[in-house]
Amino acid sequence: MADRGFSVSRLPGFTPTAMLVFVALYLPILMLVAFSFNAGKSVASFEGFTLQWFVKAWANDHVKDATLRSLVIAVVAASVATVVATAAALGTTRRKAFKGQTFIYVVINQPLMVPEIVTAVALLIFFAQIKVLTGYQGLGYLVTAHAAFCIPFAYLPIRARLEGMDLTLESAAADLYASPWQTFRFVTLPLLLPGMIAGFMLAFVTSLDDVVITLFVKSAGQDTLPTYMLGQIRRQITTEVYAISTVLLGLTVVLLTAFFLLTRKKD
Amino acid sequence: MTAATQSMIEARHTVKAFGQGDHIVRALDDVSITINKGEFFTLLGPSGCGKTTLLRLIAGFEMPTAGHILLDGVDITDLPPNRRPVNTVFQSYALFPHLTVAQNIGFGLEMQGRPRAEVAKTTAEMLALVKLEPMANRKTSQLSGGQQQRVALARALAPKPKVLLLDEPLSALDLKLRKEMQVELKRLQQETGITFVFVTHDQEEALTMSDRIGVMSAGKLQQVGSPKDIYTRPVNRFVASFIGETNFLPATPVAGGLQLGCGAVVEGLTTAKPSVTLTIRPEQIRITPADDAGAIPATVTSLVYFGTDTHCHMALSDGAEVVVRVQSPASGEAGVRTGDSVGLRFQPAAAQVLED
Structure with missing residues (x-):
C-alpha cells in the first residue's frame, strides 16, 4: 500500500514516539509482574525473588471466596450474554435491511457508549426497588448487571462472523431439504461457533474485570476479585494484590491468545 | 402420453418484480415455459436477463410476484425450497466448509431422514459417479476447483431430485476444464435421466449441451427451441445476434x-x-x-x-x-x-x- 507514497513510518520521530507509547503501555505492567515476585514489601526496591505472595494469596480465604464469586458471575453472565448476542446478531444480519437498523445497532451497543458510572447508579436505584419488592438479596443482581453490559462485547465478534459467512451456504442447506431449524443447527451454528467462543471470552474477561458497576450493585459480602483488591489497596499496599493481578494478567493473555487463534482468517 | 405427464416444469405467466414505487424492475416479465421430463434444458441470455431469477423461482429461493410454477403437474409456487424435490448446483458451489466431501454429498439424504445405511450407500455411489472416491474424507477446501464442482454435482444429485438446477456452474473453471465438465455433465444427465435446467450466458456451451434452449432477454423469453432451431431459425434480432x-x-x-x-x-x-x-x-x-x-x-x-x-x-x-x-x-x-x-x-x- 505505502509504495513510494506516504508512509507514517518514514515521518521524523516515528520510532521514538512508538517506543514511548509501548513503554507507557507496558512498563507499568512489567513492573507489577516483577514486584509480585519481590521478597520485600516495598515498592521502592527489589529485594530478591519469592513466590510467597502467590502462596499467601492462594491461602487467603477472602481471595478464594472473591475469586470463586468472580468466576461464577463471569461464566454465567458471559453465557447469557453470548446467547442473547447470538440471537441479536442473527436478528440483525439474517433478514433484509430494515428501517432503523442503525438505531438497533446503537441500542445493542449502548453499554459501550453510556458512561459506566451512569449505568451503575441507574442499576443501584433499579435493583434497590426490586430488593424492596422481592426481598431477594442474592448474586442474581450482579449476574444480571454483568450479563447486560457484556452483551455488546459478545455481539461484535458474533455479528462479524455472521456477516462474513456466505449466505449461499444457508440457501444450499434449504435446497437440500434442511428445515430452517436444521439449517441453523447443521450449517449456521457450526460455522458461527468460533465467533460465539470469541464473543464468550471477550464477555468473560469484561465481566471478570468490572469494578464500577459491581461496586454499586453488590450487596455486603459480595466482593468480586477486583472489588476485594480495591478494598485491600485502600487499607495498605499489599504485595498479595500484585500476585493476584499477575495471575489475572496471565489468564487474560491466555484467553486473548485463544481469541486471536479462533478469529483469525483460515488459510 | 398426454401433455401433462410430459412436462416436468411448467412456469405459467410468472412475474418477478424487485423494488418499490418508481423503481420497480421486472426481472421476469410474464414468462411461460414448459420443460419436459428427462431433457437437458438451457436458459441462455446475457447477465440481467432474468434467467437466474427464473432458476431461483423454480428452486424456491424467490417467490413470484405473479404466476404459478408447477413441478410434475403439482403447483409448488408456495412451497419453501426444502420441500421441493429440486436440487441446485450453485455458481459458487456453496460446499459446506465444515464438512468432508462425503458428508457434503450425504447432507441432503441426512436432512431427509434416510436410514444411515442408505446414506452411506448412496454417498458411495455418488462418489463413484463423479470419480472422487479417494477424496471422500477430505475437507472441501483441500480440493481443486474442478473437484469442488464435482462434489457440488454429486451433492445435488444424491437425493435423486426430479430436477437438477445448475446456475452457471462452469463459469469459474478454466477453458480446458470447462470443456471436460461439459462432456461430464452431459454424461451424468444421460446416466441419471434427471431433468437438467442449466443457466448460462455462454452460447457455445448452450449449443453443445442442450436438448432445448430458452433464450431470454430483458425478463422475457425470446425463443425456445433445439440448438439447431435457435441457430438457423432465430425469430428476432436479439436471438440472431446473441447466438453466434x-x-x-x-x-x-x-x-x-x-x-x-x-x-x-x-x-x-x-x-x-x-x-x-x-x-x-x-x-x-x-x-x-x-x-x-x-x-x-x-x-x-x-x-x-x-x-x-x-x-x-x-x-x-x-x-x-x-x-x-x-x-x-x-x-x-x-x-x-x-x-x-x-x-x-x-x-x-x-x-x-x-x-x-
Whole structure:
C-alpha cells in the first residue's frame, strides 16, 4: 500500500514516539509482574525473588471466596450474554435491511457508549426497588448487571462472523431439504461457533474485570476479585494484590491468545 | 402420453418484480415455459436477463410476484425450497466448509431422514459417479476447483431430485476444464435421466449441451427451441445476434423476392412487412470472382485471422458491411486480399427474414 507514497513510518520521530507509547503501555505492567515476585514489601526496591505472595494469596480465604464469586458471575453472565448476542446478531444480519437498523445497532451497543458510572447508579436505584419488592438479596443482581453490559462485547465478534459467512451456504442447506431449524443447527451454528467462543471470552474477561458497576450493585459480602483488591489497596499496599493481578494478567493473555487463534482468517 | 405427464416444469405467466414505487424492475416479465421430463434444458441470455431469477423461482429461493410454477403437474409456487424435490448446483458451489466431501454429498439424504445405511450407500455411489472416491474424507477446501464442482454435482444429485438446477456452474473453471465438465455433465444427465435446467450466458456451451434452449432477454423469453432451431431459425434480432455471429441486411419486398440496400434481389423470400432485416450467417456466404454475373458485388475491407478460419469483412455497394467466414486452407491464406473486388453468393434458404 505505502509504495513510494506516504508512509507514517518514514515521518521524523516515528520510532521514538512508538517506543514511548509501548513503554507507557507496558512498563507499568512489567513492573507489577516483577514486584509480585519481590521478597520485600516495598515498592521502592527489589529485594530478591519469592513466590510467597502467590502462596499467601492462594491461602487467603477472602481471595478464594472473591475469586470463586468472580468466576461464577463471569461464566454465567458471559453465557447469557453470548446467547442473547447470538440471537441479536442473527436478528440483525439474517433478514433484509430494515428501517432503523442503525438505531438497533446503537441500542445493542449502548453499554459501550453510556458512561459506566451512569449505568451503575441507574442499576443501584433499579435493583434497590426490586430488593424492596422481592426481598431477594442474592448474586442474581450482579449476574444480571454483568450479563447486560457484556452483551455488546459478545455481539461484535458474533455479528462479524455472521456477516462474513456466505449466505449461499444457508440457501444450499434449504435446497437440500434442511428445515430452517436444521439449517441453523447443521450449517449456521457450526460455522458461527468460533465467533460465539470469541464473543464468550471477550464477555468473560469484561465481566471478570468490572469494578464500577459491581461496586454499586453488590450487596455486603459480595466482593468480586477486583472489588476485594480495591478494598485491600485502600487499607495498605499489599504485595498479595500484585500476585493476584499477575495471575489475572496471565489468564487474560491466555484467553486473548485463544481469541486471536479462533478469529483469525483460515488459510 | 398426454401433455401433462410430459412436462416436468411448467412456469405459467410468472412475474418477478424487485423494488418499490418508481423503481420497480421486472426481472421476469410474464414468462411461460414448459420443460419436459428427462431433457437437458438451457436458459441462455446475457447477465440481467432474468434467467437466474427464473432458476431461483423454480428452486424456491424467490417467490413470484405473479404466476404459478408447477413441478410434475403439482403447483409448488408456495412451497419453501426444502420441500421441493429440486436440487441446485450453485455458481459458487456453496460446499459446506465444515464438512468432508462425503458428508457434503450425504447432507441432503441426512436432512431427509434416510436410514444411515442408505446414506452411506448412496454417498458411495455418488462418489463413484463423479470419480472422487479417494477424496471422500477430505475437507472441501483441500480440493481443486474442478473437484469442488464435482462434489457440488454429486451433492445435488444424491437425493435423486426430479430436477437438477445448475446456475452457471462452469463459469469459474478454466477453458480446458470447462470443456471436460461439459462432456461430464452431459454424461451424468444421460446416466441419471434427471431433468437438467442449466443457466448460462455462454452460447457455445448452450449449443453443445442442450436438448432445448430458452433464450431470454430483458425478463422475457425470446425463443425456445433445439440448438439447431435457435441457430438457423432465430425469430428476432436479439436471438440472431446473441447466438453466434451473423450479418444483418435491411431489405424491402419486391416482385419475386427481397431487395437489399445495394440493389441485389434475394429470390424466393417474402414478407408482408414494408421493410425487414435479412440475417445470414458468415459461414453461409461464398466468395466468387468479381465477374460472377449473378453474385452480389462487394469489396474486401479487412481480413481477421482466427486460426481455423478467416473473417473477411466486405462492403457492399451501398456501404453495408458483411462478414464472410472462410475456412483456412492448408496455406493459411484466405484467397482474397484487402481491396479486392469480389462477388458474394448464398442460398436464399440459409437466410432468415426478421420482421422486428
